[in-house]
Amino acid sequence: MSVSKSICNARSDDALEQAMSSVASAISDASRVSILCALMDGRAWTATELSAVAGITASTTSGHLARLLNNGLIRCLSQGRHRYYSLAGPQIAGLLENLMSVSMSPPTPPASRTPQHLRYARTCYDHLAGELAVEIYQLMQQEQWLEADGSMLTAAGKSRLQSLGCALDPRPRRRACCPCLDWSERRFHLGGDAGAALMTLFLQKAWIERIQGYREVKVTSSGKIALRRHFHLNVC
Template sequence: MGDTTAPSRYQLAEIGALLAEPARAAMLLALIDGTARPAGELAQAAGVGAATASAHLKRLLEGGLLAVHVQGRHRYYRLAGEDVSALLEALALPRTRPALPAPAGGDRALRLARTCYRHLAGRLGVGLCDAMLSNDYLHMTGEGLRLRESGAAALVSTGLQPSSAQALLPLQGRSCLDWTERRMHVGGPLGVSLTDAMLEAGWLRRRRGSRALQPSDDGLRRLMALGVRIDAG
C-alpha cells in the first residue's frame, strides 16, 4: 500500500479479498486509530482463536495492509500506513446518502470527534479544517496542506503553546475525506501533530477503550474562537 504506483487489477482484487473476510476486517478496524496491538488483542477483537488470528495476520502482512514491530519476544501489529487507514475509512462511506443519520450513544461520540489514524476526525475535525481554510490559516499546495504563519499565530492567540504552534509550520498535511461527514479533515503529519498539540493542551481528551475524543468545555471555547462551528446535530 505504500507504493505510489497505481495498483493493477490483480492487486486490487487481492486487497478486496483481504477485506472480504470479516475477521480480517475487524482486525484492521481495531488498528484504525494508529495504535499497535498484539495478536491476542486482535484475535479477541475479531472473535477468533489464536491459530486463526495468526493465519489472518500473516495474510494481512503479506498483502501490505499491516506492519509488525518486534520487541523482544513480543510482536505488535499496526496498519502499514495512513493510506491504509484512508482506504478503510473511504470504503466505509455509504454511497446512497449525503450524510449519515444521527447515531446514538457511543456512535454519536465517534461522529463528534475521533481519531482517524491519530488525527482529528468527525464534526470537530471537518469544522476545524473548514475554519482554518476559510480564514486562510491553511493553504493548499501541490503536495498537500500547509499551515501559514497567520495560522500558527491564531493557534497561539487561542491558547496553544508557541513552541507547539511553530513546530507545525514545516509539516505537510493532506485532506482526508471524513467517514461520517463526507467532508475533509486535516490528515498527514500536520493533522497528527495538531491533534497531539490539542490533546496536550487539554482541548481534547481520549476516551478509554475507544477512538472517540472528548472535547473539554475550555477546548470547545478555544476551537470556537478559531472559527469552528458545529451544528446541533
C-alpha cells in the same frame, strides 16, 4: 511505440492489477476488516486484543494478521516477548475511511448509521476525524490557512498552527497536508503531517482525551475553551 515497449507496459499493467486484486482480497474478509478498523485508532494492538475485537480464535487471528502483513496493510513491532500490530501508514487509514464512505448505502442518513459519540469526535489513524474535525477544516479554509485544494498550508496557516504550539515537520516523509474524506460527515477533515501535528497538540494540551477501547475522543473543559478561542467553535 515499439512492440517490446508495448509488451513491457502490458506486463506492468498486469502486475498492478494483480497487486490491487490481492489487496482487495485481503480486505474482503469481515474479521480482517474488524482488525483494520480497530487499528484505525492509531495505536498498536497485540494479537490477543485484536482477537477479542474480531471475536475469533487466536489461531484464526494469526492467519488473518499474516495475510494483512503480506499485503502491506499492517506492520508488526516486536518488543521483548510481545508483538504489536498497527496500520502500515496513514494512506491505509485513508483507504479504509474512503471504503467506509462508499459502503454506506446512500438512502440511509449517516447519522442513523453512526453512533453519535463516534460521529462527533474520533481518531482517523493519527489525526482527528468526525464533525469536530470537519468544522476545524472548514474554518481553516475560511481563514485561508490552507491552499484552495487543501494540499498545502499557506504561510498564514503555518504561522497560526505554530503559534498554537503545533510542531510541524519542515521536511515530512509524508504529505505535509491533505484533505481526508470523513466517512460519517461526507466532507473533508485535515490529514497529512499537519493533521497529525494538530491532534498531537490537542492531546498534549489535554484539549481532548482518548476513550479507552476504541476511536472515540472526548473534548475536555479546557478543550472547549480553547476551541472557542482559537477556532470559534462552541462545543456543548
